[in-house]
Amino acid sequence: AQKITQTQPGMFVQEKEAVTLDCTYDTSDPSYGLFWYKQPSSGEMIFLIYQGSYDQQNATEGRYSLNFQKARKSANLVISASQLGDSAMYFCAMREGPSNFNKFYFGSGTKLNVKP
Amino acid sequence: DTGVSQDPRHKITKRGQNVTFRCDPISEHNRLYWYRQTLGQGPEFLTYFQNEAQLEKSRLLSNRFSAERPKGSFSTLEIQRTEQGDSAMYLCAIPQPGQGNSPLHFGNGTRLTVT
Numbered sequence: 528a529q530k531i532t533q534t535q536p537g538m539f540v541q542e543k544e545a546v547t548l549d550c551t552y553d554t555s556d557p558s559y560g561l562f563w564y565k566q567p568s569s570g571e572m573i574f575l576i577y578q579g580s581y582d583q584q585n586a587t588e589g590r591y592s593l594n595f596q597k598a599r600k601s602a603n604l605v606i607s608a609s610q611l612g613d614s615a616m617y618f619c620a621m622r623e624g625p626s627n628f629n630k631f632y633f634g635s636g637t638k639l640n641v642k643p
Numbered sequence: 644d645t646g647v648s649q650d651p652r653h654k655i656t657k658r659g660q661n662v663t664f665r666c667d668p669i670s671e672h673n674r675l676y677w678y679r680q681t682l683g684q685g686p687e688f689l690t691y692f693q694n695e696a697q698l699e700k701s702r703l704l705s706n707r708f709s710a711e712r713p714k715g716s717f718s719t720l721e722i723q724r725t726e727q728g729d730s731a732m733y734l735c736a737i738p739q740p741g742q743g744n745s746p747l748h749f750g751n752g753t754r755l756t757v758t
Contacts, residue, residue, distance in 0.1 A: 531685075562746055570732070572686070572749040574739060618685045620747075627745035628674045628738060630699065633685030 528553050531619050531634035539640050540609045547594070548604040548637045550619030558625040561602040563593065566616040566636075575617075578602055609641045646670055647750035649735050655756045656725055663721045664753040666735030675718050676747065677710055678734040679703065686734055686749075692718060725757045 532551045540546035552561065563575040578586045578593045586593040594603040606613055619634045648667040656662050668675060673694045678686035689708070690700045694715035704710075707725075712718040722729055732752040739748035 533685075560744060571751055572734070572736075572747075574746040574748070577744045577746060579744065620685075628693075630676065630688045630691060631686075631747055632688070633678075636683070636685050 529634075530554065530623075530632035531621055533619055533634035533637050535637045536635075537638045537640070539642060540606075542611060542641055542643050543608055545605060545607045546609055546639065548606070548617050548619075548639065550602045550604065550634060552600050552602060552619070552621050554600075554621065554623050556623045558623075560622045560627075561593070561595070562620040562622070562631070563591070563602075563604045564618045564620060564633075565613075566618065568615070572618075576604070606639075611641050611643060614639060614641045646740065646748055647735055647737060649733075649750040649753050651753055652751065653754045653756075655758065658727060658757055659724055661721065661723045662725055662755060663719055664733055664755075666718045666720070666750060668716070668735075668737045670737070670740040671716060672737040672740070673715065674738055675712060676736045677718070677720055678736060678749075680732040680734060680752070681730075689720075689733075722755075725755075727757045730755055730757045 559580045561578045565573045576588045576591045578595045590607045592605045616636045618636045620631045646669045650665045676691040677689040680686045692712040695712050707723045710720045732754050734752045736747040736749045738745035
């Protein structure tokens with residue numbers, strides 16, 4: 528089974544609007560971390576936001592927030608007030624287990640296009 | 644400067660040739676990871692090192708692939724007898740320095756094209 532599933536290959540959003548990128552995950556380990564990365568067309572992978580499995584509150588980083596629904600095993604990324612520079616691929620990732628140094632599993636990504 | 648330098652940035656080779664990529668983390672960390680990313684997909688785990696010890700290898704890493712980290716700092720990834728299916732971006736990563744929860748910090752990758 529896929530560890531990370533991103534069901535939206537592509538999304539469009541109007542500039543200044545909010546957008547939600549979906550991510551579901553599969554693990555039986557009670558301890559895990561969820562991450563979102565942005566990959567612009569230039570290719571670098573940029574870390575955006577982290578959510579731990581034991582965190583009680585949803586993570587936020589500036590315009591990024593993570594809608595963490597543990598029972599549903601979903602970790603959706605919400606980008607508020609979209610900007611043209613947000614156009615990129617977005618990847619959801621999971622690290623299983625309590626160690627901070629275990630390998631990551633990545634989803635297949637969502638391509639976000641922000642329209643002016 | 645991403646903190647992880649990869650060389651070369653691009654490599655075009657003919658099928659059957661051997662290629663070697665290098666990863667140089669600017670900040671030292673005992674963990675170093677290799678991932679492969681094909682077009683339109685997310686990165687896939689290949690292998691990782693704890694210092695010079697290779698701790699885990701993915702089944703994606705056929706016997707044509709070998710990775711080393713001889714002194715626990717830089718790492719090399721060699722592909723022997725390249726095939727067209729090896730065409731991909733090869734990414735090196737370390738746990739992000741100074742960042743809690745240790746997200747992976749990636750280099751800019753080596754893009755391999757096998758003709």
